[in-house]
Amino acid sequence: MPDKQFNTAGPSRPEDHYMLNPLARVDVDDVLALIEAKRYFVLHAPRQTGKTTVLLALMEHLNAQGRYRALYANIETAQAARGNVERGVGAACEAIAMSASIYLNDRRLDEWLAQHSRSTHAESLLTRLLAHWSQLDPARPAVLLLDEVDALVGDTLISLLRQIRAGYAQRPQAFPQTVVLCGVRDVRDYRIHSGGGDIITGGSAFNIKAESLRLGNFSREETVALWRQHTEATGQVFDEAIWPELWQDTQGQPWLVNALAHECTWKDKALRLNRAQPVTLAHYWAARERLIQSRATHLDQLTDKLREPRVHRVIAPLLAGGQALWDPLPSIDDVEYVEDTGLVALRPQMRAANRIYARLIEQVLGRDVQAPSPTA
Ligand SMILES: Nc1ncnc2c1ncn2[C@@H]1O[C@H](COP(=O)(O)OP(=O)(O)O)[C@@H](O)[C@H]1O
Ligand SMILES: [Mg+2]
Numbered sequence: 565m566p567d568k569q570f571n572t573a574g575p576s577r578p579e580d581h582y583m584l585n586p587l588a589r590v591d592v593d594d595v596l597a598l599i600e601a602k603r604y605f606v607l608h609a610p611r612q613t614g615k616t617t618v619l620l621a622l623m624e625h626l627n628a629q630g631r632y633r634a635l636y637a638n639i640e641t642a643q644a645a646r647g648n649v650e651r652g653v654g655a656a657c658e659a660i661a662m663s664a665s666i667y668l669n670d671r672r673l674d675e676w677l678a679q680h681s682r683s684t685h686a687e688s689l690l691t692r693l694l695a696h697w698s699q700l701d702p703a704r705p706a707v708l709l710l711d712e713v714d715a716l717v718g719d720t721l722i723s724l725l726r727q728i729r730a731g732y733a734q735r736p737q738a739f740p741q742t743v744v745l746c747g748v749r750d751v752r753d754y755r756i757h758s759g760g761g762d763i764i765t766g767g768s769a770f771n772i773k774a775e776s777l778r779l780g781n782f783s784r785e786e787t788v789a790l791w792r793q794h795t796e797a798t799g800q801v802f803d804e805a806i807w808p809e810l811w812q813d814t815q816g817q818p819w820l821v822n823a824l825a826h827e828c829t830w831k832d833k834a835l836r837l838n839r840a841q842p843v844t845l846a847h848y849w850a851a852r853e854r855l856i857q858s859r860a861t862h863l864d865q866l867t868d869k870l871r872e873p874r875v876h877r878v879i880a881p882l883l884a885g886g887q888a889l890w891d892p893l894p895s896i897d898d899v900e901y902v903e904d905t906g907l908v909a910l911r912p913q914m915r916a917a918n919r920i921y922a923r924l925i926e927q928v929l930g931r932d933v934q935a936p937s938p939t940a
Contacts, residue, residue: 568580649687653686824852879929
């Protein structure tokens with residue numbers, strides 16, 4: 565069997581990738597209690613934190629238990645529709661129906677959509693689809709895990725949230741027992757700009773949310789344990805001096821932890837072809853430089869974020885040495901937006917979230933920034 569790899573693209577799968585148990589990253593008992601209590605809630609975290617991996621594992625776990633019918637659906641394709649409700653809601657419904665046939669081998673949602681999508685208003689299509697799905701098997705209530713919800717914007721997002729709210733009172737017989745909304749932002753923070761320039765907050769279109777769970781980074785122990793899976797599988801050892809560096813560089817940010825490991829164990833061909841050769845600190849440093857220069861998609865997307873004026877405005881005081889002297893004060897909206905990118909940590913004092921992001925900010929904005937201290 566070929567070696568597993570450290571994953572740098574998309575959700576992790578146990579058969580292909582070294583990985584930590586995704587269900588240990590959220591409090592599964594808490595999640596089950598929320599489902600039991602028929603709550604709707606939000607799971608959010610910056611990009612590349614492992615949200616999709618957690619949702620897929622949760623779907624499998626729930627379906628294996630057999631009490632619920634859980635379905636994961638990624639509604640990112642609705643993004644292209646922007647504020648066009650007809651197309652946006654249609655795309656979201658199609659994504660849900662397609663997921664049911666892929667993951668649950670259930671084509672009945674596809675069939676229902678084919679029959680009803682033309683004769684039903686977009687404003688109620690999602691409510692009716694979910695009602696139909698929920699009624700198919702009264703003995704096993706439906707649980708919907710919706711991913712990339714904040715890819716939707718404007719009226720499309722409002723309509724989606726309203727349609728979920730519209731069916732809420734009929735749960736669990738005629739609507740999902742639980743809907744989990746997953747994305748980078750908390751629904752509370754969805755600032756939806758309606759056509760007239762007014763701002764409707766997501767919370768007001770979706771005032772049934774019980775709770776939001778934020779997925780965090782790996783701990784130090786988890787970070788090292790993940791890398792050691794490679795040693796267990798191949799015998800190739802890492803110099804212990806790497807661990808403190810790795811922690812400062814990543815603070816456990818899941819994609820960074822994997823990408824650095826992938827550089828060391830796979831992209832470094834000499835190390836890949838000779839597993840008897842230990843990975844030294846010098847190898848690690850070279851791998852880190854390659855990663856930073858590579859402008860991998862994730863780093864590239866963060867670079868784009870840094871160029872947005874509202875992000876720049878919040879981060880600029882970092883460049884002045886970490887004393888958060890904002891003048892004028894940015895809006896809370898902008899501060900939360902920047903915090904949700906994961907680029908910076910605002911507490912206890914404002915600083916780059918990790919040493920690699922500090923380097924990125926330096927590169928893009930052109931000055932030194934405060935990184936976490938070695939003891940942090
Ligand atoms: N359980 C895990 N164990 C190890 N690495 C993980 C795990 N979950 C996610 N990752 C890392 O995070 C990356 C992004 O995972 P993904 O689930 O797509 O995150 P998100 O949906 O938050 O963007 C993966 O490519 C992998 O590097
Ligand atoms: Mg994802």
